[in-house]
Amino acid sequence: MRLSFFPILFTILLPSCLLADTVCPFGFTLINQQKCLKVYTDQVQHLDATEQCTSFGGTLVTIKNAIDNRAVANFAANAGLSSFWIGGFCYTRDEVACFHDDSSGVMTYNNFGAGYPQNNFAIGQCVYMKTSGTSAGQWATNSCHRETMPYVCEVPLTLEDTTCQDNYNGYCYLYNEIPGHTLDFKGAQAICQANNANLASIHSKQELDYIKTLYRGSGVNEIFLGAQASKPHVFKWIDGSPFGYSYRNPFDNSTENCLKMSVIEEMGPNQQMIFGTWTETGCQEVNNFLCKRKIVGKFPESFKSLETEKSLVPIHYDITDPSNCNNTMLIAPGTITSFGYGTSPLPGGFCNYKIAAIGAYRVAIHFIDFSTWYNVDVTDQFGENVARLYNTRDPFSVLVESTVAVLTHDADKDASSDRHGFKAVIMPF
Secondary structure (H helix, E strand, C coil), rough: CCCCCCCCCCCCCCCCCCCCCCCCCCCCCCECCCCCEEEEEECCCHHHHHHHHHHCEEEEEECCCCCHHHHHHHHHHHHCEEEEEEEEEECCCCCHEEEEEECCCCCCCCEEEECCCCCCCCEEEEEEEECHHCCCEEEEEECCCCEEEEEEECCCCCCCCCCCCCEEEEEEEEEEEECCCCCCCCHHHHHHHHHHCCCCCCCCCHHHHHHHCCCCCCCCCCEEEEEEEEEECCEEECCCCCCCCCCECCCCCCCCCEEEEEECCCCCHCCCCCCCCCCECCCCCCEEEEEEEEECCCCCCCCCCCCCHHCCCCCCCCCCCCCCCCCCEEECCEEEECHHHHHHCCCEEEEEEEEEEECCCEEEEEEEEEEEEEEEEEEEEECCCCEEEEEEEECCEEEECEEEEEEEEEEECCCCCCEEEEEEEEEEE
């Protein structure tokens, strides 16, 4: 990992005739003037494929129209692929339950072949494309974690800037990683502004993944983000961009005026998964920091960056009745509780929760309050046990190594045993 500290630079504004050209990051190929793709020929499970793509701040390739579908099929076929994972996940046979991996929501375009999505998967199935024969360009579905095949990654188109080493989605990321060289929020923002930048704002899970990769192996634990509180627990980005995406630490109970992000791949106390999450912090504290500079240029009119695509604001998709704990599919982010949690007297009742993250991510269950008599059982989508939990515990996390998880709990003896149930925040990880 490169360690770099940027000096104060004097920025010269470019005239319109010198606007940057659109380009793809190194190793990716531009398709249809707006998609940056890379083929991987290794035969891997869906989870391994998505982890590789997210390490670039991308996803498996998402396809939203027939023109792109044809181009992606030809691109993969020319690389020798006969079938490969693409960025989609389906929860039922009904098309409305199929989602894009890039968090843009329900598929509005698909090219499923006859008989797909299949209906022999109890909860979820991943999408792949075929490139040969009469089914060339058609989509199919299969088990996410028991089948292997090649894959195609997609990252956002960006703008050319020969002075920028870390270029993503039209922005240059400038970071300070020198141990001991830390500043308070005001001082860090002053350095950023001197470089025609601001402390970083974050607008999607993909951008969050990209920033985490920047700090991998750096020894830095956390960084300031470019947000300040307008009132308790309500933040605004100081660069003026909308605060439409959030990845707040569910265990954070502090009330401060600035935000910091965890960039170290380690568990917090009590096995709390806080990597990448944002925690409130005092603006007077000193910390490492990340600056983000907009590159002067223009994207194609048809291109939507991660920052401007409105559908990337987190949305809860309840595929079945959201009022019944036994029949709800909750797509992260969201919150679940034991039956009657927070009421007195506490009622009994059995709950079965089906929980999912969009295909590029796994399910992280953050128990912020936990006190039960009977077991809380967590299984993956194949019915394999992940965790069996009970008693009174400090806040903790459970990571399910699949896109879907099932959680069950019988609350009948919680009240009589002086237990009060549980509350958990569900997040993509």
